[in-house]
Amino acid sequence: MNDNCPNCPRQQVQPAAEHERGDQVxxxxxxxxxxxxxxxNRVLDAYREAA
Structure with a gap:
């Protein structure tokens, strides 16, 4: 899941690392x-329903 930089206008930054634990990523x-x-940190179920 890409995210937008909180410091500059850059959008769609790809993650450098990912870790799933239980129902969170x-x-x-x-x-x-x-x-x-x-x-x-995101709850996976919230994003699975949106997809």
Missing amino acids: SHLYRCPRCGVTWST
Whole structure:
């Protein structure tokens, strides 16, 4: 799942790493434009229904 950079206008940044645990998925991102890193934690069921 791609995400938008929280520091610059870059959109659709691909995750550098992913880890699933139970009903959650964690993604680690690094923006190729400005170099900022961030992570997200999402409940998988919420995104499976939206797909």
